[in-house]
Each structure stands twice: as C-alpha cells, then as structure tokens.
Amino acid sequence: MAMKEVVLLDSWACPFSMRVRIALAQKGVDYESKEEDLLLPKSELLLKLNPVHKKIPVLIHNDRPVCESLVILQYVDEVWNHTNPLLPFDPYQRAQARFWADFIEKKTFETTQRVWATKGEEQEVGKKEFIDHFKFLEQQLGDKPYFGGDSFGYVDVVLIPFYSWFYAFETLGDFKIEESCPKIIAWAKRCMQKENVASSLPDQEKVYEFVLAYRKKLGVD
Amino acid sequence: MAMKEVVLLDSWACPFSMRVRIALAQKGVDYESKEEDLLLPKSELLLKLNPVHKKIPVLIHNDRPVCESLVILQYVDEVWNHTNPLLPFDPYQRAQARFWADFIEKKTFETTQRVWATKGEEQEVGKKEFIDHFKFLEQQLGDKPYFGGDSFGYVDVVLIPFYSWFYAFETLGDFKIEESCPKIIAWAKRCMQKENVASSLPDQEKVYEFVLAYRKKLGVD
Structure with missing residues (x-):
C-alpha cells in the first residue's frame, strides 16, 4: 500500500x-x-x-x-499557507518570533533535561536555570494572550509541548512553576483550551510515567 | 546627529x-x-x-x-527582497537550506572553538569532529558550485565566514582542511571571488593574530 x-x-x-x-x-x-x-x-x-x-x-x-x-x-x-498562519506577516514580527523560538530551542530544552534527567546538585542548578529561562519567556509574553499576540502562533506552538512535561518536572524537581511564572501557566491553560493543542499533547501523568522509565534507561535512578 | x-x-x-x-x-x-x-x-x-x-x-x-x-x-x-534572494523560492529547498544553516549553527561553531580555543587531547577531539562535520558539508555541497546550487545563497552566507578563520584553525591545530575536504576549499575560493564576500571577510593572517590574543584572554596559552 x-x-x-x-x-x-x-x-x-x-x-x-x-x-x-x-x-x-x-x-x-x-x-x-x-x-x-x-x-x-x-x-x-x-x-x-x-x-x-x-x-x-x-x-x-x-x-x-x-x-x-x-x-x-x-x-x-x-x-499550507491558506489558513492559520504560524509566523506573522510583518518581517519584524517574524524576526521576533524566530528569535524567541530559537531561544526556546537553545536554552529551554537543555535546561529541562537537567530538571528531569539528573538529581542532586545538578538538578538544583537545572531548576534555577529553568526558572530563569521561563522568567524571560514570562516577561516576553507579558499581558498578551499568546506569544503571537491575539492569535496562537509560531512561538506558542514551539513552547506549549513542554507543558505536557510540567508535572514530571515539578514532581521530580519538587517545585511549582506557577510560583515563579504564573502568566506562563495561565497561557498554557489558555492554549490547552484549543482542540488542536489539547488533542496533540499527551496526558501529563502519562508523560511522568514515561519520564520515570527514561530515567531508568539513562541510569539516573 | x-x-x-x-x-x-x-x-x-x-x-x-x-x-x-x-x-x-x-x-x-x-x-x-x-x-x-x-x-x-x-x-x-x-x-x-x-x-x-x-x-x-x-x-x-x-x-x-x-x-x-x-x-x-x-x-x-x-x-530587502528586491534583489539577490538568500533563501530559495521553493518551500522544500528553503527547508533544506534552513536545515543546513541550523546544522552549521549547532555543530560547526562549537567544534571550531575546540580547534582554536583548546590544546592537547581536547583539541585533537575537536579536530576530528571538525573534519567529520565538514565532511557532511562537503557531501551536501557535492559537485554544485554553491550550497544554493548555481547561485550563492543562504547556506553559503552562513558558512563562508569560517573560511577567514581556516588559517588559524590549521596553524593552531597543525592540520590541513583541504586534505579531507578539497571541495569545501574549492567552494570557499569560489565564494571569495565575489566582491561582496571578499570585502566582508578579514585577512586570514589578521584573524590568526586576533585568535592568538583571544587565546591569551581565555587563559589557553
């Protein structure tokens, strides 16, 4: 076939x-x-x-x-440029969106790994970096509903998947992201109300079980 | 003013x-x-x-x-989309160009640092990685005059600046890039024949002097 x-x-x-x-x-x-x-x-x-x-x-x-x-x-x-543009039309706004997507790519993923794939002192450093990076993102989001402004766009798509790992980060790292970044949590919940997002992300507790298995595979536990 | x-x-x-x-x-x-x-x-x-x-x-x-x-x-x-497009028009070709630019960004720069900013065993590892990465690029270039095909484009712009550091890499690392990657060297010389490239890149020996000063600043020498 x-x-x-x-x-x-x-x-x-x-x-x-x-x-x-x-x-x-x-x-x-x-x-x-x-x-x-x-x-x-x-x-x-x-x-x-x-x-x-x-x-x-x-x-x-x-x-x-x-x-x-x-x-x-x-x-x-x-x-597929006929509907729901991810990147904005204006070149300066496009550059800003690419900048923040690149920031998430370069900084956030590596830091999340330190939170879920380590323990002890390395994990503590990872947690601090994680919060520092997410505070940059919280500041960039500001009071806008989405990183893309009024509509869900490129940076939102790039970042929101990590939300499905938040329960694993918080449980393994013993911290609450909302305490430092309440706007990020509110934004994530807003994104999750969109059917296209909710149907693309797995359950947070299922991810936590997967992360536990992955830590074993990596020899962390 | x-x-x-x-x-x-x-x-x-x-x-x-x-x-x-x-x-x-x-x-x-x-x-x-x-x-x-x-x-x-x-x-x-x-x-x-x-x-x-x-x-x-x-x-x-x-x-x-x-x-x-x-x-x-x-x-x-x-x-400034009226002349000399950097990215190709076709979405698939654009994706390929972005992929290789990202490869250079993620892999090549870090590796070049290991060649010029270290010594001893770490430098040897860096040299091997450097050649490995440039062989990927050599393979991608193939027999085309430029990474962008017949015309000088995005990936060419992203990669060619490193050529001005090649003398420093080779002198500090005691190796010849041309021995492993002759097509890359031929491509670099081809790019350097373009006035817009040649006038934007400094002299290789001047870069070498700068790198020696930078190594001192970093405490390598």
Whole structure:
C-alpha cells in the first residue's frame, strides 16, 4: 500500500513531535503517524531519512523528508499557507518570533533535561536555570494572550509541548512553576483550551510515567 | 546627529557579524558599522539592545534591534527582497537550506572553538569532529558550485565566514582542511571571488593574530 502524502515519524511523548502535530492540526493536514519508541533502538526508516541527526520528528511529504522541528514548522507554514498562519506577516514580527523560538530551542530544552534527567546538585542548578529561562519567556509574553499576540502562533506552538512535561518536572524537581511564572501557566491553560493543542499533547501523568522509565534507561535512578 | 536607518553592531573578526555584512552587501544596503571590541567588556548599547544573549551581531533597523545572525539574515532577505534572494523560492529547498544553516549553527561553531580555543587531547577531539562535520558539508555541497546550487545563497552566507578563520584553525591545530575536504576549499575560493564576500571577510593572517590574543584572554596559552 502506498504511503500517505504526508507521514510523520512521531513519538507521543516527544515535545518536538508535538510541535509538528499541533502545526499539522492547525493547518487541517491529514497525515499518517509512524510511532518511534524512544525507549527502543532507532528504526531503520529514521536512520535512513535523518542520517545527520538521527532524530524525530521527520516529516515526509511526497516521499521527501524534512528534519528538525523548527524547520518543519516553517515548511508546514509555507506549504499550507491558506489558513492559520504560524509566523506573522510583518518581517519584524517574524524576526521576533524566530528569535524567541530559537531561544526556546537553545536554552529551554537543555535546561529541562537537567530538571528531569539528573538529581542532586545538578538538578538544583537545572531548576534555577529553568526558572530563569521561563522568567524571560514570562516577561516576553507579558499581558498578551499568546506569544503571537491575539492569535496562537509560531512561538506558542514551539513552547506549549513542554507543558505536557510540567508535572514530571515539578514532581521530580519538587517545585511549582506557577510560583515563579504564573502568566506562563495561565497561557498554557489558555492554549490547552484549543482542540488542536489539547488533542496533540499527551496526558501529563502519562508523560511522568514515561519520564520515570527514561530515567531508568539513562541510569539516573 | 541621527543614526543611519540601518546600523550594525559589528566586530571585524566575528564570523556571525561577517554573515550579516555579506547579506547587507548582497542586498546593496547602506549601513553604519559600530565596532565592538571582542577583547574588551561589552558596550552598554549591546547590553541594552540584546539583553537576552548579550551578543553581536545586532542589526538596528529604524531604531528596532534584530538579534541572532540567522534571524537577521532571514529578516534582511524579507525586507530587502528586491534583489539577490538568500533563501530559495521553493518551500522544500528553503527547508533544506534552513536545515543546513541550523546544522552549521549547532555543530560547526562549537567544534571550531575546540580547534582554536583548546590544546592537547581536547583539541585533537575537536579536530576530528571538525573534519567529520565538514565532511557532511562537503557531501551536501557535492559537485554544485554553491550550497544554493548555481547561485550563492543562504547556506553559503552562513558558512563562508569560517573560511577567514581556516588559517588559524590549521596553524593552531597543525592540520590541513583541504586534505579531507578539497571541495569545501574549492567552494570557499569560489565564494571569495565575489566582491561582496571578499570585502566582508578579514585577512586570514589578521584573524590568526586576533585568535592568538583571544587565546591569551581565555587563559589557553
């Protein structure tokens, strides 16, 4: 049987895959999800389609792979440009959105890893950095409903997947994100009221169970 | 006196600033360069305009700052879209260009640092990684004249500034990049024949002198 026109090498708990799931949902694109199990060795298909980074997500569109979630999001936005734009139209606003997406990419993910994949002193450093980075984001959000302003856009899609890991971060790190970043929590709850977001993100407690298994795999516990 | 419409917080030896200088030259944009001395404390203007990363380059356009070189390049390409496009028109080709620019950003810079800012075993590891990464780029370039195909484009702009550091890498690392990556060297020489590139890149031996001073500042020597 031929593959669908759009296929996603996906994994339910992977925040980067969630970004693509949200974007495809926002664009109304019908696709086939091929699940990679992050606790098992990588599939031959993944190694073949992303030989450089060997990472999901990979979007396969008309048999051609696109790798790296931020690259995929911009591709999706440009190909399916008839509805729900992710990036704003104005070049300066686009630059600002790309800047904050890049900030999340460079700073936030590494820091979240220190919160969930370590313990002891390293985890304490990670928690402090996590809060510092999210305070930058809280400040950038300000009193706007979304990072994109009045409408849910690129930076929102890039950041919201981490919300599904917040329960794991808070439980393993023994801290409450809301105490330092109440606007981020309010924003996340606002995003979760959108069907395309809620249906693309897994349950927080299910993610917590997955993280416990991942910590075991990494030898942290 | 009022600032020019376009100002670049710049530094002559900084590869990221060189990217922006090339892009502005390709677009024919007249601008004022404000030099930051990388061996001195950061200027107040830089700290004010890029409070998140505190890094050059910063492009100031009509008094508004744009930070991070890849974000700036895309901004420049979108604002001055009348000539010499950096990114290709086709969404898939654009995604490929963004993928390789991201690869250079994530992998190559860190590795070059290991070559010029370390010594001993760490430097040996850096040299091996450097060659590994440039072999990926050599393979991607293939027999095309430029990464962008027949015309000089986004990935070329992102990568070529490192060429001005090659003499420093080779001298400090005691190796020859051409032995492993002859196509990269031929491509670099091809790019250097372009006036907009040659006039935006400093002399390799001057960069080497700068790198020696930087190593002293970092306490490597």
